[in-house]
Amino acid sequence: MTAPAHPALIRYPAQATFGRTLPKNKIYEHAGVNTRLKDLFVKQVEQIVWAFKLAPETIRLPERPGVPEIQVFSIQLKTPELHRDVLRCIDAAIPFPIVFELTFEGKTQVIAACKRPNEADASRWVLSDYFATSWLPGSCQRTAMPVALHMGGLYEQLLHRLIPLPARPQESLAALVARVEQAQAKQRELDKVTARLEKEKQFNRKVEINVTVRQLTNELKGLTT
Numbered sequence: 001m002t003a004p005a006h007p008a009l010i011r012y013p014a015q016a017t018f019g020r021t022l023p024k025n026k027i028y029e030h031a032g033v034n035t036r037l038k039d040l041f042v043k044q045v046e047q048i049v050w051a052f053k054l055a056p057e058t059i060r061l062p063e064r065p066g067v068p069e070i071q072v073f074s075i076q077l078k079t080p081e082l083h084r085d086v087l088r089c090i091d092a093a094i095p096f097p098i099v100f101e102l103t104f105e106g107k108t109q110v111i112a113a114c115k116r117p118n119e120a121d122a123s124r125w126v127l128s129d130y131f132a133t134s135w136l137p138g139s140c141q142r143t144a145m146p147v148a149l150h151m152g153g154l155y156e157q158l159l160h161r162l163i164p165l166p167a168r169p170q171e172s173l174a175a176l177v178a179r180v181e182q183a184q185a186k187q188r189e190l191d192k193v194t195a196r197l198e199k200e201k202q203f204n205r206k207v208e209i210n211v212t213v214r215q216l217t218n219e220l221k222g223l224t225t
Contacts, residue, residue, distance in 0.1 A: 003136070003137045003139040003140040003141065004140070004141060005140070005141035005142060005143040006110075006133060006136050006140050006141075006143065007143055007161045008110040008133045008158075008161040008162055009101075009108065009110060009133075009136060009140055009141075009142045009143065010142060010143060010144075010145050010146075010158070011142035011143060011144055011145065012051075012052045012054070012072060012145060013058075013059060013145060015058055015059070016052045016053055016054050016055075016058040016059055017051070017052060018050045018051060018052055018053040018071075019049065019050070019051060020049065020050045021047060021048070021049055021050075022048040022049065022050050022073070024041050024042075024045065024048065026093075027041075027048075027089060027090055027093045028041075030092075030093035030094075031089045031090075031092045031093040033089060037085060037086070037089055040083050040085060040086050041086060041089075043078065043079065044077060044078055044079050044081065044082050044083065044086060045075060045076075045077060045078065045082070045086065046076040046077060046078050047075070047076040048073060048074075048075050048076075048090070049073070049074040049075075049076075050071060050072075050073055051072045051073060051074040051101070052071070052072035053069060053071060053072075054069060054070040054071070054072065054151070054154065055068070055069040055070075055151075056068075056069075056151070059145075059154075061148060061149070061150050061151050061154060062150045062151065063150070063151045064150050064151050064152030064153075065117075065152075066097075066116045066117050066152070067097055067150075067151040067152040067154075067155045068096065068151065069096045069097075069151065070096065070097050070098070070099065070151060070154065070155055070158070071094060071096050071097070071098045071099070072098070072099050072100075072101065073090065073098055073099070073100050073101070074100075074101045074103065075100060075101070075102050075103070076103050076104075077102055077103065077104040079104070080104050080105075080135075082102055084130055087100060087111065087113070087130060088113075088127060091113065091115060091125065091127055092125070095123075095125065097112075097115045097155050098112065098115065099111075099112045099158055100112060104135075106137075106138040107135040107136060107137060107138060108135070108136050108138070108140070109132055109133055109134070109135050109136065110132065110133045110136075110161075110162060111130050111131065111132035111133070111162070112130065112131060112158070112159060112162055113127040113128045113129065113130045113131070114127070114128040114131075114159055114173065114174075114177045115127050115128075116174075128177045128181065129180075129181055129184065131159065131162035131163050131164065131180075132162060133162065146158070156173050159173065160173075163176060163177070163180055164180060165179065165180050165183065165224060179223055182223055183220060183223040183224050186216060186219055186220045186223060187220060189216055190213065190216040190217065190220060193209060193212050193213055193216060194213060196209055197209045197210065197213060
């Protein structure tokens with residue numbers, strides 16, 4: 001049985017194919033990699049392919065400030081885990097927004113951060129947290145590339161397919177990303193307090209911690225609905 005299409009797994013147009021293997025040492029040169037990061041690349045990454053170049057000359061969409069092009073990188077992994085620092089390193093070396101497709105044992109995961117130029121220094125980029133699909137089976141179908149009027153609109157649509165919360169009416173991508181990051185931080189805080197509640201033996205302390213749990217739960221609900 002063929003798995004249905006996943007919205008984040010895109011069938012990119014043939015004319016955007018770039019298909020060049022990117023040597024790891026080229027990334028090291030551009031990103032100032034330390035020994036720990038080199039070790040992560042060696043242990044976790046088999047091969048990096050610059051798969052597609054989505055640009056005005058390849059897909060006939062005009063560029064937008066901060067999104068002159070979008071690159072699609074395919075990374076063949078040696079392990080099912082890829083440390084986020086490896087992705088941050090590649091993002092630091094390539095001065096364009098990137099969508100990554102990780103592959104391991106026939107499965108694919110699509111992952112990207114929201115990447116924008118630093119307002120104070122346009123030569124530097126600001127990255128959000130990374131947003132990812134689950135591991136998708138090899139039988140999963142690709143879906144058509146979303147229709148957009150310009151590169152910025154295309155980039156937003158590609159990211160929306162990865163971000164775990166839907167946008168609210170009139171909510172900008174930057175505001176949505178900030179809300180998701182707040183929600184994730186709140187969830188981590190709630191997990192810690194819940195773990196503390198389970199270990200607590202004193203009734204009075206349990207009551208106090210329960211109040212905090214309810215408050216954090218309500219705050220999380222406010223961010224996610």
